[in-house]
Amino acid sequence: MNLLEMRGIVKNFPGVQALKSVDFDVRRGEVHALVGENGAGKSTLMKILSGVYQADAGEILFKGQPVIFRTPRQAQDAGIVTIYQELNQVPYLSVTENIFLGSEWTRNGLLDWPAMHQEARRLLAKLHLDIDPRAPLYTLGVGQQQMVEVAKALHHKADLIIMDEPTSALSVREIEDLFAIIAELKAEGVAIIYISHHLEETFAISDRTTVLRDGRKIATKPSSELTVEQLIRLMVGRDLAEQFPKEIAPRGKEMLRVEGLRRDGKLHNISFSVHAGEILGIAGLVGAGRTELVRAIFGADPIDGGRIFVEGKEVHIRSPRDAVQHGIALLTEDRKTQGLVLLMSVRNNVTLASLDRLTRGLFTNAAKEQELTDGFINSLAIKTPNQQQLVMNLSGGNQQKIVLAKWLATHPKVLIFDEPTRGIDVGAKVEIYRLMNELARRGVAILMVSSELPEVLGMSDRIMVIHEGRVAGFLDREGANQEGIMELATGMAAAEIEQSKLFEASIHE
Amino acid sequence: MSETTISASHERNKAAEALRHALAATGPLLVLLLLILILWILSPPFRSPTSLMLLALEAAAIGVVAAGQTFVILTGGIDLSVEAMVSFAGVTAAILIAGTNVAGGQIAFGIADWQAVLIAITAGLAIGMFQGLIITGMNMNPLIVTLGFRSMLLGVSLVWTRGAGINIQKGPFLNFVTSTVDLFGLRVPMPFIIVLGIYFLLWIVLKHTKFGRYTYAIGGNETATRLSGINVDRVKVFIYGISGLLAAIGGILVMARLQSGAYQNGTNMTLISVAAVVIGGTALSGGVGGIWGTLIGVFIIRIVEAGLVYMSVPSNAKEIVIGAIIVLAVALDVIRRGDVKWLRFKRSRT
Numbered sequence: 001m002n003l004l005e006m007r008g009i010v011k012n013f014p015g016v017q018a019l020k021s022v023d024f025d026v027r028r029g030e031v032h033a034l035v036g037e038n039g040a041g042k043s044t045l046m047k048i049l050s051g052v053y054q055a056d057a058g059e060i061l062f063k064g065q066p067v068i069f070r071t072p073r074q075a076q077d078a079g080i081v082t083i084y085q086e087l088n089q090v091p092y093l094s095v096t097e098n099i100f101l102g103s104e105w106t107r108n109g110l111l112d113w114p115a116m117h118q119e120a121r122r123l124l125a126k127l128h129l130d131i132d133p134r135a136p137l138y139t140l141g142v143g144q145q146q147m148v149e150v151a152k153a154l155h156h157k158a159d160l161i162i163m164d165e166p167t168s169a170l171s172v173r174e175i176e177d178l179f180a181i182i183a184e185l186k187a188e189g190v191a192i193i194y195i196s197h198h199l200e201e202t203f204a205i206s207d208r209t210t211v212l213r214d215g216r217k218i219a220t221k222p223s224s225e226l227t228v229e230q231l232i233r234l235m236v237g238r239d240l241a242e243q244f245p246k247e248i249a250p251r252g253k254e255m256l257r258v259e260g261l262r263r264d265g266k267l268h269n270i271s272f273s274v275h276a277g278e279i280l281g282i283a284g285l286v287g288a289g290r291t292e293l294v295r296a297i298f299g300a301d302p303i304d305g306g307r308i309f310v311e312g313k314e315v316h317i318r319s320p321r322d323a324v325q326h327g328i329a330l331l332t333e334d335r336k337t338q339g340l341v342l343l344m345s346v347r348n349n350v351t352l353a354s355l356d357r358l359t360r361g362l363f364t365n366a367a368k369e370q371e372l373t374d375g376f377i378n379s380l381a382i383k384t385p386n387q388q389q390l391v392m393n394l395s396g397g398n399q400q401k402i403v404l405a406k407w408l409a410t411h412p413k414v415l416i417f418d419e420p421t422r423g424i425d426v427g428a429k430v431e432i433y434r435l436m437n438e439l440a441r442r443g444v445a446i447l448m449v450s451s452e453l454p455e456v457l458g459m460s461d462r463i464m465v466i467h468e469g470r471v472a473g474f475l476d477r478e479g480a481n482q483e484g485i486m487e488l489a490t491g492m493a494a495a496e497i498e499q500s501k502l503f504e505a506s507i508h509e
Numbered sequence: 510m511s512e513t514t515i516s517a518s519h520e521r522n523k524a525a526e527a528l529r530h531a532l533a534a535t536g537p538l539l540v541l542l543l544l545i546l547i548l549w550i551l552s553p554p555f556r557s558p559t560s561l562m563l564l565a566l567e568a569a570a571i572g573v574v575a576a577g578q579t580f581v582i583l584t585g586g587i588d589l590s591v592e593a594m595v596s597f598a599g600v601t602a603a604i605l606i607a608g609t610n611v612a613g614g615q616i617a618f619g620i621a622d623w624q625a626v627l628i629a630i631t632a633g634l635a636i637g638m639f640q641g642l643i644i645t646g647m648n649m650n651p652l653i654v655t656l657g658f659r660s661m662l663l664g665v666s667l668v669w670t671r672g673a674g675i676n677i678q679k680g681p682f683l684n685f686v687t688s689t690v691d692l693f694g695l696r697v698p699m700p701f702i703i704v705l706g707i708y709f710l711l712w713i714v715l716k717h718t719k720f721g722r723y724t725y726a727i728g729g730n731e732t733a734t735r736l737s738g739i740n741v742d743r744v745k746v747f748i749y750g751i752s753g754l755l756a757a758i759g760g761i762l763v764m765a766r767l768q769s770g771a772y773q774n775g776t777n778m779t780l781i782s783v784a785a786v787v788i789g790g791t792a793l794s795g796g797v798g799g800i801w802g803t804l805i806g807v808f809i810i811r812i813v814e815a816g817l818v819y820m821s822v823p824s825n826a827k828e829i830v831i832g833a834i835i836v837l838a839v840a841l842d843v844i845r846r847g848d849v850k851w852l853r854f855k856r857s858r859t
C-alpha cells in the first residue's frame with residue numbers, strides 16, 4: 001500500500017488551469033523527487049497536499065484513508081509537514097520555541113520549559129546538531145535553521161515531509177549534512193517529497209522522480225533509469241541544445257577596478273578588476289561576503305575603505321544613486337523584495353531606474369516609456385499580456401527579465417548579477433545566459449555572484465573565489481573545476497595553495 | 510469534472526474577478542451616490558441646492574488635508590500631525606492679521622492677510638519637511654514623529670492664543686477665498702473650487718511626474734526603489750512637506766470661514782483624513798490608490814455627518830458614528846487586501 005495516493009487532482013485559478021487531473025503517489029521510506037519548470041504545477045500540487053489549497057476535483061488517500069485537508073494544521077496533525085523554501089520561523093525566539101511553536105507542552109497550564117528543552121535537545125541530537133536549544137534562532141547559520149525545521153517535522157512525527165527547494169541557501173557541506181539526514185529519515189520509514197531545480201541533487205537523493213509540465217504529469221520513473229538530458233527533455237518538452245551556451249566575447253578595456261575595499265567585519269582588502277566583454281564569476285560559500293561585496297560596490301552598504309574606478313577614473317559611491325550615475329547596475333539576489341515593485345505595472349518597473357531620461361520638462365513621457373518598454377518586451381522575449389500587467393502576476397523568469405530590462409534602460413557599463421537564475425526554470429535560465437552573452441559582446445563588463453558552481457563554471461571567463469570576506473584566489477576558465485573552487489571557498493587550500501598560482505593571479509590583475 | 514463544467518467555473522471566476530475590479534474602481538463612488546440617494550429620499554430639506562453647496566463647503570478644508578495624507582499613506586507612512594497643523598496655521602495667520610494674541614484684542618492692524626497666509630503655509634511646508642528629515646535621517650517611525658509634532662504644534666497654538674480663539678477681520682484676500690461663485694445658478698463656494706484645483710494639480714503630479722511615480726514605488730517596495738538609484742529620502746522629505754503644506758492650507762480655509770484662529774480648529778481632522786484616504790481605496794500599506802478616491806471618501810464621511818443632522822440625531826452621538834466609520838474603513842482596507850479568510854473572493858495565485 002502506498003503511503004500517499006493523489007488521484008485525478010484538478011485545480012483551477014482564475015484564467016488558468018494549474019493542475020489537469022494529476023496522479024501522484026509516494027511509498028513509505030521513499031525519497032520522491034518532484035521536478036518541472038516554474039508554473040508546471042509542483043507548488044500547487046504540494047499546497048493541495050498540505051492543506052493550503054483545496055482541489056477542485058480528485059481524491060487524496062493518506063495511509064489508505066481518504067483525506068481532505070482544509071488547513072495546513074490538519075495536514076500537519078495527520079503527519080504531513082512542509083519545509084518551505086522561505087523558512088517560516090521566528091528569528092528572535094529560541095530553537096525550542098520555534099520547534100514547539102503552536103504545539104507547546106504545558107504543565108498545570110504553564111509552559112513546561114524543562115521538558116520542551118529536553119525534547120528539543122533529543123531531536124537535535126538525532127540530527128547530529130550540536131546546538132543549544134535556548135539559542136535564539138537568528139544566531140544560527142541558514143543551514144542550521146533549515147535543520148531546525150527538520151527537527152520541527154520530527155517533533156510532529158511526520159510520516160511525509162515535503163521539502164520545497166531545501167538547498168537553495170545551503171553550502172555544499174550543509175547540503176551533504178542534509179542528505180545524510182534524509183537518508184536516516186528514509187531508513188526509519190519517513191517518506192520525503194523533494195522539490196528542486198537542482199537536478200544533480202534530485203538524482204543524488206531520490207528513489208523515483210515525477211515530472212510535471214503545464215499542469216500535467218509527464219512521467220514517474222525510478223531515478224536510476226533517467227539521465228539529466230532525458231529529464232530536462234521531459235521537463236521542457238524539447239531538447240536543450242546546451243545548458244550553458246557560453247560564448248567568449250572579445251576582452252576590451254578595463255571597466256571596473258576595485259582596490260583594497262574594506263567593510264569592517266565583512267570585507268577585507270578586496271581588489272580585482274573586470275574588463276569590457278568579460279564575465280567575472282564570484283564564487284564562495286553562503287555568508288562568505290559575496291553579496292556584501294557587490295552591495296558595497298553598488299553603494300547599498302557603506303564601506304570603510306578602498307577605492308573604486310570606473311573606466312580608469314576614480315569614483316566615489318555613497319548610495320545606489322551614485323552607482324547608477326556611474327554606470328553600475330545591480331540585479332539583487334532577491335527579485336521580489338529588492339528588485340521589483342510587485343504592485344506596479346511592467347512598464348513602471350522597466351522605466352523606474354531611467355525616468356530621468358524619460359521626461360519632457362516636468363512630466364513623464366508616456367509615449368517614450370511605452371516605446372522603451374515595448375523594445376525590451378521584444379528583445380528580451382518577456383511574456384506578458386500587456387505593459388499594464390502587474391509584475392506580481394508574472395513568472396520568476398519573466399520577472400527577472402523585467403529587472404534586467406530596468407537596468408539595461410540605464411545603459412550600464414558594469415552589470416552585477418547576484419544569483420541571476422535563482423528560482424527560475426531551466427528554459428528561462430538559458431535565455432538569461434544568452435542575454436549575458438549578448439551584453440558581454442556589446443562591451444558590458446559583468447560580475448556574476450552565484451552559488452551554483454556549474455553556472456559559475458559554465459558562464460564565467462574568470463572566477464574570483466571569496467572566503468570569509470577575503471579574496472581566496474582567481475581561477476581562469478580553462479583551469480577551473482568544482483574541486484578547485486571548493487578548496488578556495490572553504491579555505492582548505494589557503495595555506496597550501498601554490499604560491500605561484502596566487503602570484504599568477506595577481507599578475508593577471 | 511467534465512470540460513464544460515471546468516470552462517463554466519472558469520467563466521464564473523473571470524466574472525467574479527471582473528466584478529471585483531469594477532467594485533474596487535467604482536465602489537466608493539457607488540457608496541457615495543447611494544448615500545446621497547438615501548438622504549434625498551428620507552430628508553426633504555436635504556434636497557435644496559443650498560444644502561448640497563453646504564456639503565461642498567464642509568468638505569473643502571478636510572479635503573485639502575486628506576489630499577496631503579493621501580501622499581503620505583501612498584508611501585506607506587502616516588501623518589498624525591495634520592490636525593495640529595490645521596490649528597497652528599490658522600492661529601499663526603490669525604495672530605499676524607489681528608496684530609495681537611489676545612482674544613478680542615486689537616484686530617486688523619497686523620500685516621495684510623495674504624502675507625499672513627503666505628507665512629503660515631510656508632511654515633506648514635517647512636515644518637512638514639523638517640518632520641520628513643527627522644523620519645528619514647534618523648530612520649524614525651513616522652507614527653511617533655508626527656504624533657510628537659502633533660503635540661508640539663497644538664501646544665504652541667495653545668500658548669500663543671492663551672487658550673482662546675483669535676478673531677480677525679477678513680482682508681480682501683480672505684474675502685475672496687470665502688466668496689461664492691455663480692455657476693449655472695448654483696452658488697458654489699470658492700473653497701470647494703480651490704479644493705478641486707488642488708486635487709487636479711495633485712492628480713497630475715501623481716500620474717505624470719517622476720515624483721508621483723516614485724511616491725507609488727516607495728510605497729510598493731522602498732528597498733527596490735532605493736536600489737534602483739532613486740533618492741528615496743529626498744522624495745519622502747517632500748512628501749511630508751506636501752502634507753504639512755496642504756494641512757496648513759486646510760487650516761487657512763477653516764480659520765477664514767470661522768474668522769478665528771483657535772487651537773481647536775483642527776479637531777478630529779487627522780482621523781477623518783486617514784479614514785477618507787482608506788475609504789477612497791488607498792491601501793494603508795502604501796503603493797496602491799489615488800487622489801480622487803480620497804475626495805470621494807471625504808464626501809462619504811461628510812454626508813454621513815450631514816445625514817445625522819438631517820435625521821435629527823443628537824450631535825453628541827456624532828463621535829460614535831465617526832469612530833465606527835474609521836474602524837469600518839480600516840476593515841475595508843484589510844478585506845480589500847484579501848487578508849480576511851472568510852470574506853475572501855476567489856483570488857489569483859499570489
